[in-house]
Amino acid sequence: MNRNIFSFRNSLASKVIFSTVLLSLGVVWLTGSALYSQLSDGVKQVNLETSLAEARSSFFNAQYEFLLVKGANTKIITETVQEIIISSTEVSLNQDRKSIFLSRFGQSADPLGTEIAPDYSTATDELDISSFPTELRQRVRASDIVEYKYATVKYKNRADANVLIAGRRIAIPESGNYEMYLVYSLTNQNTTLSLIKSSLLFTGLALLFLIGLITWLVVRQVVRPVREAARIAQQFTEGDFSQRMKVESSDEIATLGTAFNEMALSLESQITRLENLSRVQQRFVSDVSHELRTPLTTLRMASEVIYSAKASFDPNIARSSELLVAQLDRFEKLLEDLLEVSRFDAEVAVLEPVEFDLVRLIERCIEDVRANAHDHTISVEIDHETEQVMVRADFRRVERIMRNLLSNALDHADEKPIHVSVVATATEVGVGVRDFGPGMDPAALSRVFDRFWRADPSRARVRGGTGLGLSIALEDARLHNGELDAWGALGQGAHFVLTLPLIAGSQISGRPIRPQPKDYPQPI
Amino acid sequence: MTLVMVVDDDQDLAEMLGIVLTGAGIDVDLVSRGDEVLEVFRNNPPDLVLLDVMLPGLDGIEVCKLIRAESMVPIVMLSAKGDSHDVVRGLEAGADDYMVKPFRHPSELIARIRTRLRRTNADISGLLVIGDLSIDVTAHEVSRAGKKIALTRLEFDLLVALAKEPGRVFTRDALLGEVWGYRHSTDTRLVNVHVQRLRSKVEHDPEHPQIIMTVRGVGYKAGVLGGS
Numbered sequence: 033m034n035r036n037i038f039s040f041r042n043s044l045a046s047k048v049i050f051s052t053v054l055l056s057l058g059v060v061w062l063t064g065s066a067l068y069s070q071l072s073d074g075v076k077q078v079n080l081e082t083s084l085a086e087a088r089s090s091f092f093n094a095q096y097e098f099l100l101v102k103g104a105n106t107k108i109i110t111e112t113v114q115e116i117i118i119s120s121t122e123v124s125l126n127q128d129r130k131s132i133f134l135s136r137f138g139q140s141a142d143p144l145g146t147e148i149a150p151d152y153s154t155a156t157d158e159l160d161i162s163s164f165p166t167e168l169r170q171r172v173r174a175s176d177i178v179e180y181k182y183a184t185v186k187y188k189n190r191a192d193a194n195v196l197i198a199g200r201r202i203a204i205p206e207s208g209n210y211e212m213y214l215v216y217s218l219t220n221q222n223t224t225l226s227l228i229k230s231s232l233l234f235t236g237l238a239l240l241f242l243i244g245l246i247t248w249l250v251v252r253q254v255v256r257p258v259r260e261a262a263r264i265a266q267q268f269t270e271g272d273f274s275q276r277m278k279v280e281s282s283d284e285i286a287t288l289g290t291a292f293n294e295m296a297l298s299l300e301s302q303i304t305r306l307e308n309l310s311r312v313q314q315r316f317v318s319d320v321s322h323e324l325r326t327p328l329t330t331l332r333m334a335s336e337v338i339y340s341a342k343a344s345f346d347p348n349i350a351r352s353s354e355l356l357v358a359q360l361d362r363f364e365k366l367l368e369d370l371l372e373v374s375r376f377d378a379e380v381a382v383l384e385p386v387e388f389d390l391v392r393l394i395e396r397c398i399e400d401v402r403a404n405a406h407d408h409t410i411s412v413e414i415d416h417e418t419e420q421v422m423v424r425a426d427f428r429r430v431e432r433i434m435r436n437l438l439s440n441a442l443d444h445a446d447e448k449p450i451h452v453s454v455v456a457t458a459t460e461v462g463v464g465v466r467d468f469g470p471g472m473d474p475a476a477l478s479r480v481f482d483r484f485w486r487a488d489p490s491r492a493r494v495r496g497g498t499g500l501g502l503s504i505a506l507e508d509a510r511l512h513n514g515e516l517d518a519w520g521a522l523g524q525g526a527h528f529v530l531t532l533p534l535i536a537g538s539q540i541s542g543r544p545i546r547p548q549p550k551d552y553p554q555p556i
Numbered sequence: 557m558t559l560v561m562v563v564d565d566d567q568d569l570a571e572m573l574g575i576v577l578t579g580a581g582i583d584v585d586l587v588s589r590g591d592e593v594l595e596v597f598r599n600n601p602p603d604l605v606l607l608d609v610m611l612p613g614l615d616g617i618e619v620c621k622l623i624r625a626e627s628m629v630p631i632v633m634l635s636a637k638g639d640s641h642d643v644v645r646g647l648e649a650g651a652d653d654y655m656v657k658p659f660r661h662p663s664e665l666i667a668r669i670r671t672r673l674r675r676t677n678a679d680i681s682g683l684l685v686i687g688d689l690s691i692d693v694t695a696h697e698v699s700r701a702g703k704k705i706a707l708t709r710l711e712f713d714l715l716v717a718l719a720k721e722p723g724r725v726f727t728r729d730a731l732l733g734e735v736w737g738y739r740h741s742t743d744t745r746l747v748n749v750h751v752q753r754l755r756s757k758v759e760h761d762p763e764h765p766q767i768i769m770t771v772r773g774v775g776y777k778a779g780v781l782g783g784s
Contacts, residue, residue, distance in 0.1 A: 322610060322636040329658035330569045333576055336662045364658055386744065387773055422773065427744075 044258070045251045052247040053240060060236040068232055072225050080180070080196065083216045087198035088178055090120045090214060094202055102205040106150055109206055113152045120214060121156055131157040131215040133164070134202075137173055138209045150207055159215065160186035164197070172199040172211045185215065194218045257285045261292050273300040313378040321371050328364060335360055362498075369500040373483065376507045383511055385536040386427050389420040390461060391454055393427070397434040398452065401442060412438070416454035421461050425536040429508040433516070436501035437465040437528050443497060444469035444526065455544040456534070460514075462544030463530040466551075472520030480518050481506045505530075512536040519547035558673060559583045561602035563593055563619065564634065565612050573606065576662045582669070590614030594622055601627070604672055607651070608634045609642055617649045624650030628708045630672040647749040652710035653736060654746075671737030672710070686719040686778050687767045689758060698758070710735065711754045718768060718778040727775040751776060 094116045101112050113134075121130050133155040155161055163186035171179045180198040187193065199213040257277065264275040276296060277289040335356045342350040375381045391414075398412045423430075441450045448468040455462045472480065479485045484499040502516075509516040514532035527549045533540050560577055564570040565588050574584045587596050591613035597605070605623060609616040620631055633646040633654040643654055652672060659665050684691040689705075691698050693716055698705045707715065717734045718726060726734070728744040736746060755762040766779050 325636040325657040326566045326569055330566070330572045332658045333569075333572045333662045337575065337579070 043255075045248065045255045048251045049244055049247045053244045056240055056243045060239055064232045064236045068229060071228050075221060075224055075228075079218075079221050083196050083214075084178060084180060084198055086124075087180075087200075087214045087216075090116075091178060091200040091202065091212060093119070094212060098202065098204050104205070106206065109204065110150070110152070113204065117154065117156065129157070129217040129219070131155070131159050131217075133159055133161060133211075133213040133215065135161070135169075135211045135213075136204075136208050137211060152204055152207055152210065157215075158188040158190070160188055162186075163192075164213070168197060168199060169211060172201055172213075173209075176201065182218075194222065254285065257289060261288065264292070264296070268296065268299065273303065310378055310380070313374070314380045317371060317374045317378060317380070324367055328360070328367070332360055332364070366498045366500075369498045369504060372504050373500055373507075376504075376511075381507070381511055383426045383536055384428070385424045387422060387424050388427055390423045390425075390430070390463070390532075391416050391418075391420050393431060394434055394452060394454065394463065397431060397438055401435060401438040411449040412452060413449060414452045414454070418456060421454060421456045421534075423461060423532060423534050423536075425512055425532060426508075429511065430532070433505040433508050433530055434463070436505040437463075437530065439497065440501060440528070441465050441467040441469075441526075446470060448525075453545060457542070457544050458534075459538070460531055460533050460540045460542070460544060463532075464527060464545040464549070465529075466525065466527045466549055468525035471522050471524045471526055472518075473522050477518060477520045480520070481516075502528075513538060514540060515543075517543070517547040519549065521552065524552060557581070557583050558604075559585060559600070559602045560604045560606055560669060561585045561587060561593075561597065562606045563587045563590070563611065563616070564606075564608040565589070565610070566608075573665075576665070577669075580666045582666075588612075590616065590619045593619045597623060597627070602629065604630045604632065604669055606632050606634060606669070608636075609646060610636065617645055620646060620649040620651050624708075628706065630709055632668060632672060643743075644745060644749060647746065648753075650708070650753075652708060652750075667737065674737075684716065684719045686715075686722055689719075689767060691716060691719055700758075705757055707754070707757060711750065711757065714750055714754055715758065715768075718776060722778045725771045725774050725777045731775065747776075 097112050097116055098109075101108050117132055117134075120132050123130050135153045136151050163184075165181055165183050168179060168181040168183070178198055178200045180196060182194070182196055184192050185195050185197070195218055196216040197213055198216070199211055202210045202212040204210055260277055264277060267275045273296065276293045279286045279289040279293070335353065339353045339357045342353045345353065372381075394414060398414060402412060438450070438452075445467045446469040451464075451466040453462075453464045453466070455464075481503050483503045486499055502518075506516045509530055509532065512532050513536065514530065517529045517531070518526065519529070520526035527547055529543065529545050529547045531540050531543050531545070558581075560582050562570055562573050562577070562584055564573065564586075567588065570586050570588065574586060577584050585596060585600060585602055587593050590611035593605075593607075593614070607616050607620060607623075611619065614622075616633065620633065623629065623631060630653075631651045633643075633651040634657060635642055635646065635654055636657045643656075646654055653668060655665060655668060681694045682692075684693060689698060689700050696709075696712060698707055698712065698715065714731065714735050717731065728747040731747050732738045732744070751768055752762070755765050755768055758767055759765045769777055769779050771777055
C-alpha cells in the first residue's frame with residue numbers, strides 16, 4: 033500500500049500531498065522572505081543608531097579635549113591625540129573591531145606659517161586609506177555634523193570588510209582641520225543576520241515537512257475508504273457478493289459506504305433473483321422432460337407392439353401403425369430438440385469433454401446418416417489431411433453437430449455428392465460440409481441459424497427435420513468456444529464450417545477452413 | 557423361466573413393460589413404490605431388476621444401494637433424465653446399465669436385459685490368474701490368497717473380459733460391445749464408472765492400479781505382471 037501511495041500517477045494521496053507541499057512552499061517562501069527583510073532592517077537600524085550615538089559621543093569628546101588644550105604646547109596636544117585615539121578605539125562588549133582614521137585637510141592652523149605645524153594624520157589597524165569612499169570624505173570636509181556611510185574597506189594585513197564609517201570634521205589646535213573617522217566592523221551584525229536566515233530556512237523546511245505529514249494523514253483518512261470500496265468492488269467482480277464496507281461514522285465517507293453497501297445489497301438480491309429464475313427454469317425443463325418422456329415411452333412401446341403385428345391387420349390399419357411409429361419418432365426428436373434449446377436458453381447446458389478422434393466420429397456419423405437416408409444414391413466423401421485428429425470435446429454434442437450438418441446437407445444436396453473436409457492446426461480443427469444443391473441467397477443465409485426457419489417451406493419436411501438442428505448445432509459449437517459459419521450462393525450450394533478448439537473451452541485463433549469454399553466461383 | 561422385477565410408479569408404463577417382456581417370454585413382477593421393493597425382492601428374488609430413478613416412497617438411487625447391499629443381481633436403471641449427473645449417480649449406486657426413456661425400440665430394452673442375463677464368457681472355463689487374483693470362471697468366483705471377493709455379475713464379466721487376454725488393450729467401445737452388448741454406443745461413462753468400482757474391490761491401491769491399468773487416450777488392459 034505504501035508503495036502505491038508514493039507512485040504519483042496512480043495515487044490520489046501522493047497527488048494531494050505533492051500539490052499541498054508545493055503551495056505551502058510558496059507561502060513559506062513569501063512569509064519567510066518578508067520576515068527576514070523586516071528582521072534584518074531592524075537589526076541594521078539598531079546597530080546604526082548605536083554606532084552613530086557612540087561616534088557622536090567620541091567626536092564630541094575629541095572636540096572637547098582639543099578645546100581644553102588649545103594653546104598648549106605640541107607635546108601635550110600630541111598626548112591628547114594619542115589619548116583620543118585609544119579611547120575612541122576601545123571596543124565595547126558586543127562590538128567586533130573599531131578603527132580610527134585621522135587626516136588633515138586644508139590649510140594649517142597657523143595663518144602666519146611661521147612655524148611648521150605638526151601633522152597628526154594617522155590610521156589604526158593598517159587601514160588602507162585609499163579604499164575610503166571619496167564621496168564621504170568630501171561630505172565630511174564640507175559638513176559640520178556627523179556623516180556616515182556603509183562601505184567596503186581594505187586592510188593591508190587582513191581581508192576586506194563590510195563596515196560602517198562615521199566621520200566628522202575636527203579641529204586640532206596648533207595643527208589644523210582634520211577628518212576624523214570611526215570605522216565599525218559589521219561582522220557581528222552579519223553573523224546575527226545569517227543566524228536569522230538559517231533559523232528561518234530551517235523553520236520553513238520543518239514546516240513544509242509537517243504540512244506534508246499532516247496532509248498525508250488527512251488524505252489517508254479519505255483515501256482509505258475509497259481504496260476499501262475499490263477492493264470490495266473488485267471482489268464483486270470476482271463473484272464474491274458477501275463483502276460490505278465498514279461504516280463507522282456519519283460523515284461523507286460514511287455516506288459513500290452506506291450507498292455502496294446499498295448498491296451491493298441490491299446487486300446481490302438481483303443476482304440471487306436471476307439465479308432463482310434460472311433455477312426455476314431448469315427445474316421446469318427437467319420436470320417437463322420427465323413428465324413427457326414417461327408417457328412417450330409407453331406410447332412408443334405400444335406403437336411398436338402394434339407395428340410388429342401389422343402383417344395381420346388390414347392395409348389401412350397397417351399403414352396407420354406405420355404413420356404412428358414415424359410420427360412418434362418425429363415427436364420425440366422435436367421434444368429432444370426443444371428441451372435442448374430451453375437448456376441453452378436457461379444457460380444450464382454443460383460441457384462434458386472427453387478425448388476422442390474426430391475423424392473416426394465423422395466417419396461413423398457419415399455411415400449412420402447414409403444408412404438412415406431414404407435414398408442411398410447420394411455419395412458422401414471425406415477428405416482429411418491426417419489419419420486422426422484427437423480433440424478434447426463433448427462427444428455427444430460434437431456428434432449432434434455433425435449429424436445435423438450432414439442431414440441438413442443431405443436434405444439440400446439435390447442428389448449431388450456431399451463433400452466433407454477436415455483440417456487441423458496446432459490449436460483448432462475445422463470441419464467443412466459442402467453440398468452442391470440449390471444454395472441460399474444472402475437473405476436466407478442470414479437466417480439459416482434461426483429457430484424453425486426453413487429455406488424452402490415446401491421441401492424441407494421431406495426428411496422430417498425439426499427446424500432446430502442448425503440453431504442447436506450453433507449453440508453446441510459456441511459452448512465449446514468454437515464457431516459455426518455458413519456460406520451459400522444461389523445455385524452454388526452451401527458450405528457449413530465448424531471450427532472447434534482442440535481443447536474445448538480454449539480460444540480459437542482462426543479458421544482452418546474458410547467458409548467460402550475453394551471451388552467457388554466455379555467455372556460454368 | 558426368467559423373472560424380471562419392474563419398478564416404476566407409472567402404472568401404464570409398467571403395464572406396457574409387462575406386456576413387452578411377457579411377449580418376449582420373461583416373467584414380470586411389478587412394483588410401483590420404492591419402499592416396497594425390498595420386501596418383494598426378498599420374498600421372490602428376481603433374475604434382474606428394472607428400476608426407475610424417480611419413485612414415490614424411496615428414491616431409485618437409494619433402492620439400488622439397498623438391493624446392492626444384499627445381492628449381486630443385475631440392475632438396469634430406467635431414467636427419464638438424460639442428464640449425466642443422474643446416470644453417473646445411478647451407476648455409482650451399483651446399477652450395471654441404464655436406459656434413458658423413451659427407448660428407441662422395445663427390442664432394444666429386451667436385448668439389454670438378455671445381455672445382462674446371459675452367461676457371458678461361456679466360451680471360457682477354468683481358472684484365470686491375473687496379478688495375485690485368481691478367477692474361477694466356471695464357479696464365477698474371484699479370490700485373492702484364498703479369500704473370496706464379492707463382485708456383481710457385470711463386474712465379474714468386465715474382469716474376465718480383460719483377464720482372458722492379459723496385456724491386450726481394450727478400447728472403451730470394445731468393452732461396451734463385449735460386456736454390455738452395445739453395438740455402438742458412445743457412452744463411455746458406463747465403462748469408466750464400472751472400472752472405478754471394480755478397482756475399488758480388486759486393487760490393493762485403487763489410486764495406483766496394478767490389475768486394471770488405464771492406457772491413456774485408448775482404454776484399459778489387464779496388468780501382465782506375474783502374481784505373488
